[in-house]
Structure formats: structure tokens, C-alpha cells
Amino acid sequence: MTAAYELPTWSLLPARPDAAFDRLAQTVAEELDAPRALVVLVSKAGQVFPGAFGLPEPWASRRSMPMSHSISKWVATSGSPLALRDAREDPEFASGPSVQDLHAVAYAGTPLWGVHGQPIGVLCAIDTRPRDWTGDELATLHRMADESSRQLRFRAIELAEQEAHAVAVRDDSAAQSAAEAARAAFVLAEADADRARVVARLSTALLSAETLPDLLHTVDRLVRSPLGATTVLLGVAEVGCPELQVWSATAGSRSGPVARLGVDDAHPLAAAMRERQLVAIATPGEVRALPGLRELPGAGPVLAVHLPLGQHHSDAALLVSWRQPRQLDAPVRAVVTDLARPVGHALDRVLLREQRLRLAELPLGPSGPDRR
Numbered sequence: 001m002t003a004a005y006e007l008p009t010w011s012l013l014p015a016r017p018d019a020a021f022d023r024l025a026q027t028v029a030e031e032l033d034a035p036r037a038l039v040v041l042v043s044k045a046g047q048v049f050p051g052a053f054g055l056p057e058p059w060a061s062r063r064s065m066p067m068s069h070s071i072s073k074w075v076a077t078s079g080s081p082l083a084l085r086d087a088r089e090d091p092e093f094a095s096g097p098s099v100q101d102l103h104a105v106a107y108a109g110t111p112l113w114g115v116h117g118q119p120i121g122v123l124c125a126i127d128t129r130p131r132d133w134t135g136d137e138l139a140t141l142h143r144m145a146d147e148s149s150r151q152l153r154f155r156a157i158e159l160a161e162q163e164a165h166a167v168a169v170r171d172d173s174a175a176q177s178a179a180e181a182a183r184a185a186f187v188l189a190e191a192d193a194d195r196a197r198v199v200a201r202l203s204t205a206l207l208s209a210e211t212l213p214d215l216l217h218t219v220d221r222l223v224r225s226p227l228g229a230t231t232v233l234l235g236v237a238e239v240g241c242p243e244l245q246v247w248s249a250t251a252g253s254r255s256g257p258v259a260r261l262g263v264d265d266a267h268p269l270a271a272a273m274r275e276r277q278l279v280a281i282a283t284p285g286e287v288r289a290l291p292g293l294r295e296l297p298g299a300g301p302v303l304a305v306h307l308p309l310g311q312h313h314s315d316a317a318l319l320v321s322w323r324q325p326r327q328l329d330a331p332v333r334a335v336v337t338d339l340a341r342p343v344g345h346a347l348d349r350v351l352l353r354e355q356r357l358r359l360a361e362l363p364l365g366p367s368g369p370d371r372r
Contacts, residue, residue, distance in 0.1 A: 005077050005119050007067070008043045013050045013155065015064035020155075021051025024123075024148055029053045031144070032108070032137050034125040039112070039148060040072040041121035047072055054126075059102065071098045071107050072122040079119050081110040083138060086130040106131035108138060110145040115153045115359075123148050154359055168207060168345040175200040175342065195331065198226045199338045206346035210353060212236075212247055215346050219339070220249035223320060227335060230300075233319040235261060235269040236347070244270055244317075272304035273317035278337050279304040280328050300324050303336045307344035312351040318343055 013021075021039040028037035039051025047070055049055060049063045059065060067073050071093050075082050084107040087093045098104045109124030123145040125137075179193070179200040202222045209215040212234070220232040235244035245257035246269065261270045268279040281302040300322030307316040320336055 004079050007073070007077065008114070008118070008120055013041055013048065013152075015048040015062065016050070017052070017063060018050035018155075020151065021148070022053065023051075024144065024151075025051040025053040028123065028125055028141065028144055031140050032125045032133075034127050036102070036104075036126040036128075038072075038124050038126070039121065040076075040109075040124060041112075041152075042067065042070075042073060042076045042119075047121075056102065065098075065101075070096065071104065072109060072124060075109045075111055075122045075124070076119045079111050081108075081138065081142065083108045083133045085132055102126065103128045105129055106133070108133045108141055110138075110142050112145055112152055113149045120152065154356065168203070168342070168349065171342060171345060172200075172203040172207060175203045194226070195335045195338055198222070198335055199342060202339060203342035206342055209346050209350060212347075212350055215343070215350055216247055216249035218346075219318070219343060223339070227320065227332065228322060228324075228326070229320045230323045231319070231321040233269060233321075234316065234347070235273060235319070236314055236316045236351075237263055237273065239313045239315075244273065268302050268304035269317050269319045272306050272319070273315050276306040278306075278333060280333065282328055300326055301328050303328060303333065305336055305340045307340050307347055309344055309348045309351070312348050312355070314351055316344065316347055 018039075025037040025039055029035065034054075036054035037052075038049050038055065041048050041050060044067075046064055046066050049059070049065075052060060052063065071082065071084070071087065074092070084090060084093070086105055087099050087107050088105060093099055093107075098107075104126045106127035106129065107124060109122045111119040112121040112123055114120040123141065125141060175196065179196040181196075202219065205218045205222060206215065209218055216232060216234055219234075223229045223232060232249040234247040234249075236247070237244045242263055244261040244263060244265075246259040246261055248258045261267050263270055263274060265271075268281050272279040279302075281304075283301070302319060302321040304317055304319040307318055309316060318336075318340060326332075
């Protein structure tokens with residue numbers, strides 16, 4: 001049979017026990033009266049078992065196995081359930097590790113679906129003797145696979161959010177260390193020390209930001225004093241979207257975007273995101289006003305910088321501007337450039353948190369993955 005789906009490049013969970021999926025495997029084994037049950041996640045590198053019940057050693061400790069001759073590989077690449085009365089009688093599986101090492105005689109498995117509608121693994125029950133699986137047993141397995149798929153999608157986003165936070169914490173520690181080093185060399189590098197302190201304060205303050213308004217007001221509060229800036233804008237574009245949603249820290253109590261820009265627009269916010277570099281506009285007359293945003297352009301210059309996002313599939317840029325003329329010298333440009341990293345990591349966490357909350361609110365469909 002020709003595979004309908006390619007294996008994922010990587011597994012969304014590591015090769016170690018996960019308490020929630022171990023409990024799920026035990027429930028599957030009890031419901032189907034099977035000696036073994038597995039939550040299997042597949043990738044091009046192999047298969048891992050975050051959930052397992054009745055798994056013999058050394059696999060119970062290793063929680064991984066190569067994909068060669070894997071029964072679960074067939075289910076994952078076909079996207080179809082599979083029920084075998086006796087895998088030893090099937091020439092495709094009889095000599096594989098699943099049969100030889102796991103003593104998988106009777107097998108019933110159904111796909112687990114990821115966020116993007118691709119199989120990412122298999123929920124399966126295994127018996128060590130031949131067995132005819134009943135329709136009720138297979139329906140039970142399918143229902144539990146739907147529930148498990150939802151858990152996996154939620155867990156994947158949760159882990160990505162945790163990793164984004166961990167990156168921010170590491171960056172915050174690095175920023176604090178850089179600030180300390182700069183303070184020790186203050187006499188020789190006063191400008192560098194000032195810049196490091198600004199970035200360190202912002203990095204620490206952003207760790208508690210949970211929403212886009214939180215993030216914007218934190219940035220706005222911390223750049224007004226050292227930089228004298230009067231306007232802070234944030235542009236965010238979803239993957240494949242031709243527009244940036246523009247958020248303002250000075251738009252009163254509004255909680256949504258204040259304007260939209262085309263990603264190909266000549267505005268510095270769009271240009272910084274598109275070109276992934278600092279954009280400096282010294283003459284304010286060159287900046288086109290955004291509809292519904294009175295505070296831009298002002299009487300002073302503009303700096304816009306691309307924001308790096310590590311986990312969320314969006315693109316973004318930050319804009320800082322002044323109402324009074326000022327020189328866009330190297331120290332000012334360096335500060336705005338250095339701000340991009342902590343602001344980008346904070347935005348990464350905020351967008352992942354919003355995605356996780358939306359997913360948690362979605363109802364579970366009658367069968368199969370949520371395809372929204």
C-alpha cells in the first residue's frame with residue numbers, strides 16, 4: 001500500500017514516560033481487556049511510547065523503538081485504523097520487532113491526529129494471543145483516540161509555550177549578566193552599560209506579560225524614560241496573511257488592533273518585518289499615517305525593528321517614534337535593536353498562550369481531529 005502521509009520530522013514528546021498518557025494506556029488495556037496498550041508517537045527518527053501499559057523491558061525503560069517493520073508506522077502513514085487477529089500470519093509484520101520483541105500477536109490501532117490534520121501517532125491495544133476484535137472494542141478504541149488526539153494537540157502547544165518561556169528566562173539571565181559586566185566596566189563603556197540596563201529591565205518586566213496589551217504597555221513604560229520615545233507600535237502577521245495587525249500602547253483602553261497594514265506596504269513597520277532588519281526614518285514626513293492612529297506620524301524620527309519568534313508561526317515588528325526631533329545615533333539604534341529579542345520572546349509566549357486558550361475552548365468533535 002502507498003503511504004498517504006509522510007512521517008513527521010520529529011516527535012512532539014520525548015522518549016520518556018508521561019503520567020497522563022500512561023494512565024490512558026492503562027485505561028485502554030482495562031477497557032479492551034488487553035495485556036498491553038501503547039500511546040505511540042512516530043517520526044522519521046523512530047517511534048516513542050509516552051504512554052505504555054504492560055510494555056516489557058528493555059522497552060519499558062527505553063520508551064522507544066526503530067520504525068522498521070513497525071505496525072504503528074502503517075497506521076500513521078495510512079491514516080487508517082488497523083485490526084489484526086494474528087500479526088504472525090501477516091507477511092508484512094511477522095518478522096518485525098513489534099512481533100518478535102513485544103510479542104504483539106493480536107493488534108488493534110487507530111491514528112492520533114495533530115493540529116494540522118496529520119497523523120502523529122497511534123493508540124493501540126496488543127494481545128499476546130490471537131484475538132478477534134469486536135466492533136464495540138474498536139469503537140471504544142476510536143473514541144479514546146479522539147480524546148487522546150486532543151490531549152496531544154494541547155500538550156504540544158503547552159510544551160512549545162514552556163520552551164518559549166524557558167528561552168526568555170535564559171535570555172533574561174544573560175541580559176542580567178551582561179548588565180552586571182557592563183556596570184563593572186562603566187567608566188570605559190558607559191553607553192553599553194546603559195543599553196544593557198534598559199534591555200535587562202525590559203526583559204525582566206516582560207516575563208509576567210500574558211496579553212498583547214500587557215506586553216505593549218510594559219514596552220511603552222520602559223522606553224519612554226531612557227529613550228524619550230512617545231509612540232510604540234506592534235505589528236503582527238499570521239503565516240500566509242497579507243496584512244499586519246497593528247497594536248498601539250497609546251490607544252486608550254482599546255483591546256484590539258488599531259489599524260492594518262499590507263505586508264508589502266512601504267511603512268517602516270511592514271518594511272522592518274519584511275526585510276528583517278532595523279529601519280530608520282529620520283524625516284517624519286516620509287512616514288505615511290495609519291488610518292485611525294492620530295499619534296503617527298509625529299514631529300520626530302522613527303525606528304522599526306523585526307521581532308524574532310521562536311515557536312509561534314507568525315511574524316512581527318516593533319516601531320518606536322518620537323514627537324521631537326532627535327538624532328538617530330548608533331547608541332539609540334543599538335538599544336532598539338537589542339530590545340527586539342526580549343520583546344520577540346515575550347510576544348512568542350503571548351501568542352502561544354492565546355492559541356492554547358482558544359484550543360482549550362474548542363468542543364471535541366464526534367470523531368476524528370478538530371479540523372478548524
